[in-house]
Amino acid sequence: MPFRFDTLAVREKTDPATGAVVPPLHLSTTFAQSAPAEHAGYEYSRSGNPTRAQLEEKLASLEGGTHGLCFASGMAATSAVLSLLRPGDRIIASADLYGGTYRLFDQVLKPFGLEFTYTDTSDVTNITLGERTRLVWLETPTNPLLQLTDIARVAQQLREAKRDVLLVVDNTFATPRLQRPLELGADIVVHSTTKYLGGHCDVVGGAVVTSDEELYRSLAFVQNAVGAVPSPFDCFLLLRGLKTLSLRMERHCANAARLARFLEAHPRVARVYYPGLPGHTAHALAGRQMADYGGMVSFELRGNVRSFLRELRVFTLAESLGGVESLVCHPATMTHAAIPEAARVERGFTERLLRLSVGIEDYADLEADVERALYRSEEG
Numbered sequence: 001m002p003f004r005f006d007t008l009a010v011r012e013k014t015d016p017a018t019g020a021v022v023p024p025l026h027l028s029t030t031f032a033q034s035a036p037a038e039h040a041g042y043e044y045s046r047s048g049n050p051t052r053a054q055l056e057e058k059l060a061s062l063e064g065g066t067h068g069l070c071f072a073s074g075m076a077a078t079s080a081v082l083s084l085l086r087p088g089d090r091i092i093a094s095a096d097l098y099g100g101t102y103r104l105f106d107q108v109l110k111p112f113g114l115e116f117t118y119t120d121t122s123d124v125t126n127i128t129l130g131e132r133t134r135l136v137w138l139e140t141p142t143n144p145l146l147q148l149t150d151i152a153r154v155a156q157q158l159r160e161a162k163r164d165v166l167l168v169v170d171n172t173f174a175t176p177r178l179q180r181p182l183e184l185g186a187d188i189v190v191h192s193t194t195k196y197l198g199g200h201c202d203v204v205g206g207a208v209v210t211s212d213e214e215l216y217r218s219l220a221f222v223q224n225a226v227g228a229v230p231s232p233f234d235c236f237l238l239l240r241g242l243k244t245l246s247l248r249m250e251r252h253c254a255n256a257a258r259l260a261r262f263l264e265a266h267p268r269v270a271r272v273y274y275p276g277l278p279g280h281t282a283h284a285l286a287g288r289q290m291a292d293y294g295g296m297v298s299f300e301l302r303g304n305v306r307s308f309l310r311e312l313r314v315f316t317l318a319e320s321l322g323g324v325e326s327l328v329c330h331p332a333t334m335t336h337a338a339i340p341e342a343a344r345v346e347r348g349f350t351e352r353l354l355r356l357s358v359g360i361e362d363y364a365d366l367e368a369d370v371e372r373a374l375y376r377s378e379e380g
Contacts, residue, residue, distance in 0.1 A: 005177065006246045008061050012054075012239070025236045026050040047224050051232040055239050056207075059191070062176040062242070064183050065209040067216035069223050070235060074172065074192025075100055076228035077206030079108075081168055081188055082135075083222050084215070087113025089134040094121045094149065095347055096142035099336035101170070107338075121149040122282060124157060135166045138186075140289075141173045144298045144331045144355040145348055146273045148282035151289065155185025166215075172196070172322075177249045178291045182211055193238050195322030196295070199248050203237040205230045248324065251360040252295025259358055260297045262367055268374045270352070273298040296321065297356045298331075304378040305330060305352055311373035314365050321357035326366060329355045 003011060012023050026049055031042040042048050052070055060068035071077040078101060085091070093105065095118040105116045119126040121138055136158065140149040151169060158165050168188045169181035175196045181189050191197060193205035210216050223229060230238075253276075260274035275286035276293030286293055301308055309317050315328040319335055329335055331349050339349070358366065 005062065008058070009177075009245050010243045023051070023054055023239070025232055027232050045232065046227045046229055049229075049232050049235070051235045051239075052230065055235040058239065058242060059176075059193075059197075059207050060209050062245075063171070063189050063209040064176070064180045064211075065189065066211045067209065067213070067220075069208045069216070069219050070193070070230050070238075071206040071208070071223065072228045072230050072234075073204050074190070074194060074206035075104055076226075077190050077192075077208050078104060078170075079228070080219055080222045080226070081190060081208060082109055082114070083226075084166070084218055085114055085134055088115070088132055090115040090117060090130055090132040091135045091137055092117050092119060092121075092127055092129075092133060093137040094139045094142055094147075095119055096145045096147050097137075097139045098143045098170075099331070099338045101137075101139075102336075103338035120147070121154070122147040124150055124153050127154060127157065129158075129161050129163055129165060133163065133165055135168060137168050137170070139170045139173070140179075141275060141286075141294060141296065143173065143296075144273075144329075144336065144353065146173075146275055146280075146294075146296060146298055148275055148285050148289065150285055151181050151184040151186055159185075173294055173296055174290055175245065175249060177245055178253075178294060179289060182209065184289070187212060188215065194320060196249065196252070197242060197245065197322075198238050199241040199244065199323060200237075201320060201323035201325060203234050203241070205234055205238055248360055249292070249295065252322075252358060253292040255360065255363050255366060256295045256297050256356075256358040257293060258363055259356070259366060259370065263297065263299050263370070266371075266374060268302045268377070270300040270302050295358050297358055299354055299356070300350060300352045301354060301377075302352075303374070305354065308354075308373050308377035311376045312369055313372075314361060314369035315356065321355075323357070324360045326359035326361055327357040329357070331355055 029045045033039040056068035138149050167186045169186045170190045172192045172195050189209045191207040193207050257276045263269045264272045274297045315326045318327045
């Protein structure tokens, strides 16, 4: 019988050898063969590992796909997808995107002959296909301004153009619990599993999910040939994290929504970016495309940023996001520092912009922490 999302996230096949409810951790790097090139499905852990295979199968099922591939980081997963392209190919990407993705595109892949065009994809009419366009890369919600792109409309636009253009969606912020891009027409979904899927700030990883057999085979070849795969123990931690994904996302979303409303009403806050607020430009789209509005909140401070950050006691100033702990980030000097200043200003990543990864702590403590820091921070 088909299972619903929460059941899929929790359920594991019992170990046939022992009946263990928690699947065993397979640390072996190599596997016995009965004869040359004859084995039980595994030969070397870079090429395949039983623990990794369980994680890949689970991630595919949660995303509504048929094939999953896991990598050592989100950037390794992104690199694998872009390796499908060839010199001269053009990529259209969301202008508001993670600084590490921009760095990979602009400083690593561009010199190899790939061409990148950055645009505000929240307005799908900005996505103008050319003869050499081979891939559209979307973050939705984006990092850090939490803009949304209508995935279904972009997919329809690509179909109507009748061009061989891949639609790739970085679903890290939303997770499959809130958004399923493959069901909306995307070809490939990418994740930094370091974030919400792991959920505890204790494992780094990445994943790619697709339902296209040919794409899967090409990506699986890259995964094995390049070898940027996660360790079995990392996969084990991710499998454990996925079991509580739904519960965690409910609390992340609830806390974030309340904190966004609090910030919006505060006199020392200039602007709040959160799709759950009725004033957000994509609030209606978020209601259609997502099951909830997410656990990320960005805002522009009227006061002194460094002073505000010094006063926080519950929120920790740190990179990354999606863990149970609440984190605060200054994108201009941290996650998006790789983007040149002029480009950051053009995109709206101001020096007063802060990004919150709202955790699952007691909401009253989170609000009190932010309120105290706002009032104690220096003005100007």
